[in-house]
Amino acid sequence: MTVYESILDAIGGTPLLRLKRLGEGVRPRIYAKLEFQNIGGSVKDRAALSMIRAAERAGLLEPGGTVVEGTSGNTGIGLSLVAAQLGYRSVIFAPAATAAEKIRLLRAFGAEVHLVADFVPRSDPGHLANQAAAFAASTPGAWLALQYDNPANPQAHLESTGPEIWADTAGSVTHFVASVGTGGTISGTGRYLKQASDGRVQVIAADPEHSRYGGGNGSLKYTEGAGHPLHPASTEDIWPEAFDTALVDKFISVSDRDAIFTARRAAREEGLLIGATGGTALAAALNLAETLDEERTIVVILPDSGRNYLSTYFDDHWLTSLGFLEPTTPEGTVRSLLTSAPAGVQLLASDLTAAEAVVELHSRDLAPDEPVFLVLDRGETFGTVHPREVVGVVTLRSLESVDPASLAVAAGIPYRTVAAGLPVGERTSQSAGRGLSETADGRHGAGLGVVAVLVDGRIAATIP
Ligand SMILES: Cc1ncc(COP(=O)(O)O)c(C=O)c1O
Incomplete structure (x- = not known):
């Protein structure tokens, strides 16, 4: 047993745990570093x-x-x-x-x-x-503190996390997997492990889908604490100085769904209550393990505790409300309505003028009252986007009645989001999406009542 004279001495020195069940059937050994055992609950x-x-x-x-x-x-x-x-x-x-x-x-x-x-x-x-x-x-x-650019952030891991992993695996670690927020953990630990192993240890960044770090377009995600989103109106994409990208041998992209459900599996199968960045890292480690032989040892960082997210990732209602979970009986759900309604979502960049938007919608051959979501502009690459990135809804008819030079965004009206898995009866109780009700003033598309259906937290379809 250890006796501490100060709570500050209880920071660091976290154990490694061999993952027997999640890692069952994979060739390499996988050890998790239990950073949620730190006194404040995280790395x-x-x-x-x-x-x-x-x-x-x-x-x-x-x-x-x-x-x-x-x-x-x-x-x-x-x-x-x-x-x-x-x-x-x-x-x-x-x-x-x-x-x-x-x-x-x-x-x-x-x-x-x-x-x-x-x-x-x-x-x-x-x-x-x-x-x-x-x-x-x-x-x-x-x-x-400026954690994103503060050299004392990665330094902490160069001096503690890295040496702990090297010592506890007796130098047998071959692959190190971590999610990246500021990059402090992966950079400091990665640098130590590379130095100690003469460059042999491979450093793998587990990155939320769409994160800029792994080459995504910066769309939002539900995985809290890691990845690099980018607001489309940002003029520059500033990466943290704490993140030394040269140390990363490989990025593995992990969806919110995989991150959340891997975290939930970890709780049930290994007794490890962890957050979604731990789920991201674990999912990446399991993916990596498929490509490695039994001589390899993976160490994966589990940054924080699922106790931080009992009201989100571990709450079935929260997951259902975002379309990550289906109810046990699918009949009578919002999704069942979609089989008869046209699926798919029309998106429009929010920086078009009304005139440009009208031309664009005519080229798509849309019906005058078909709802179109105005998204924050992601240029050529936008696809299905996070609901918080959607500004409002317009139709061709509503746009034709506004000043052609005005921004299309001025005609946006609010919409509601509803989860695909909810019973039909509950669908009206969902939260309003971000809209511009104050500028819509009821003239454009009033009563449109567009409902955006969420699947995996993203707008996947609309229903009238
Ligand atoms: C839950 C969680 N996971 C992972 C990280 C990433 O750690 P780092 O900032 O060292 O890259 C953070 C940091 O903010 C976090 O809060």
């Missing part, structure tokens, strides 16, 4: 402690100071628990869509939490990073 405790200690050494954080950061939760939890121990105030900016459990944990550890819009261009003053920076700049004694 980010390591980076938080390292960044605060580095700031103190550099004289950037002094007694009575305030720790500030923009974070999807876990880094904030780590920073606030370390800050409280060392006598600092902590102020955390988090996206409004962050799982409720993480927001509550932040407050429980003493953080002052500010929720901000979660999908705005980087240049927008409302962006998470800009809000945190503005607060830090106007607060005497404040220090902004």
Whole structure:
């Protein structure tokens, strides 16, 4: 047994667990590194402690100071628990869509939490990073952690996570798999393992589908804490300095569905209650394992606990509401309505003028009242998109009645989203999609009542 004199000494030193059931039938050995055993519940405790200690050494954080950061939760939890121990105030900016459990944990550890819009261009003053920076700049004694660019973030993993894995596998690790948020974990650990093995260890980045890191178009995802989305109105795509992409030998892309359901399998089959970034990494590791022989050893990082997501990934109603789960009896569900209604979704870029949109819709040969979703522009590549990226609905008829020079977006009306798996009777109770009811003022397409059907959290069809 270990005796600690300080809670801060209990950060790091997490065990490896051989995955017997999930890894059954695969040739290589798969070990999971249980980062949810850190005291704040995630891998980010390591980076938080390292960044605060580095700031103190550099004289950037002094007694009575305030720790500030923009974070999807876990880094904030780590920073606030370390800050409280060392006598600092902590102020955390988090996206409004962050799982409720993480927001509550932040407050429980003493953080002052500010929720901000979660999908705005980087240049927008409302962006998470800009809000945190503005607060830090106007607060005497404040220090902004800047985890995305802070070298003390990957350094934490170079000094702890990497050496732990090397020692605990007695140098037998051949493949290291991790999801990438700031890139701190994969870069620091990857660098250590490459150095220790003379370059033999392969570093694999498990990346949410559509993430820019793995070459996607930056569409949103439900996997919280990893991947790199990009708002279409962003003028530049800024990657974190903490992420050393040169270390990555391979990216493996994992859908939200695979991430979530692999996390759920891990809970039931291995007793490992983990979040979706752990599910992403595990799914990638299992995929990789198919290509390897029995001489190989994979180590996969499980960054945080499923306790953070009991109201989301582990909640059947949440999953059903987004179309990830079907009810046990499919008859009478929204999906059953789609067999008779035309499936498929028409999408239009939101930066077209009404006149351009009319030309475009005529070229698609659409009926005058067929609903079209206005999406945030993804140029040539947009396909089915995350509901939060959809601005509203127009029809050819509604566009023809507005000023041709005005932005098509001005004619957008709200729509509702409904899950494919819900019973038909429940479909009206679903949340409204993001629309522009204030600009629609009932003139254009009033009463259209478009319902967007969600399958795997994405708009896959419409029903009248
Ligand atoms: C749940 C979760 N998984 C994975 C990561 C990725 O870790 P890193 O920032 O070291 O790349 C984070 C970090 O923000 C996280 O919160």
